[in-house]
Amino acid sequence: MHDEIVKIKGGRKGLQLSFAEGASFDDIWKHIEQKLESGSGFFLRGTLVLVPRERFLKEELARLQKLFHEHGLICRTMGAEDAAAAEGKPAAPAAKKQKTASPAARKKDPQVQEMVVVNRTLRGGQEIRTASSVLVCGNVNPGAQIIAGGSIDIRGTCRGLVHAGASGDTDSFIIADHLMPTQIRIANLIARSPDHMEMTERAERASIKDGQIVIEPIER
């Protein structure tokens, strides 16, 4: 019985912890501490540990996170839908806002990368910041910002600030029907628009070639 208080399961993302129904926090705490102290092969430094969010109170979660942190582990909390995803099962699509679009697609196929779909015009002062790629069906107006870990595709006119590969991916690119941004950034490179911008007729693509941001017309 004792072993059942904390169950550890190796998942695609990291170690997933689940806990016996009636176990008290103190019991769980002791158990985890023991496991960590014993230095069993499970808990390597830098491993991601997932703890179900609903199971604990906020303070308890914070304490657990601290404990894992002290042992060099990364502790994340997760909701019920994430738990299913971590096991590789298709979860019931959560009724989320469009901003974090198509979580269902990601869960079905681990090969498909997440993409944020923005189905409106981004206006001045609005910002999309994400680790994944971004598809905008609308314009990106001056004063708007997109900062994406992946690539950016704009089905409309881009007049704002766009940053693709924000976490350093130099292979990412930016496409727009009319590419006339105030600034283009890809990975750690920055290009500024000419002071007199002309409306472009064809779709264009900005990417890095030979350590420079290059813009070339494309068909689509």
Next chain:
Amino acid sequence: MSKVYVITSGKGGVGKTTTTANLGVGLAMRGKKVVLVDTDTGLRNLDLLLGLENRIMYDLIDVAEGRVPYKKALVRHKKYETLFLLPTSQVKDKTSVNPEQLVKLCEDLRKEFDYILIDCPAGIEQGFKTAIAAADTAIVVTMPEISAVRDADKIIGELSRAEKEDIKLIVNRIRPQMVESGDMLDMNDINDILSIDCIGQVPDDEMVVTSTNKGEPCITMEHSLAGQAYRNIVGRICGEDIPFMEFPKEGFFQRLKRRVFGA
């Protein structure tokens, strides 16, 4: 069915208050029951444009805090029997009214009036959030100028964030000659960026200044171009299909005069 409009712009000085006054008078000229609510607390102007400053007894703050019923604070227009102004306070500031109070007030006003026009303060802070809270439709006023269009864009973003989806555009103070010579943004440039339904294009008109000083909105002036533009907007608000007016082109003599005597 009464409708609540908020007239907003983000940037100051583009003509929110002028537009509110003109639309109010225009709707009243058609016999509608109209109330104009000034929410620019601390910087109230709407009463001046209507020439009603000396008749104010109570204000929006008194009503919001429940000191007087709203009927006591309403000021009836001198000429148009169905036009009322609910002025705000000149001594308090924007924190004196909160969105819930304004929503409550508009619910009461709806029972009495056909059109409720709210004059919004400039900016995107508390005053703006209060002003838009009760509105069914937002009218964004802008000018053919980069900064005004940029601010209008921001305002439209803020409005959709507040789930106000019915947004109309009025472009104010257009100078046809400058547009023609390419020195001013034209309607295409503005539509490209803002892409919302435009219900009015108002030319820059000196009569607006004189009418403001006299406390009589230019919509009443037969020969004012801006007045005509405002009359058209009122028609469109009432559901009529009116084409945008053509601005008179600069004639040969004017051009010659400008060449000879300078701009």
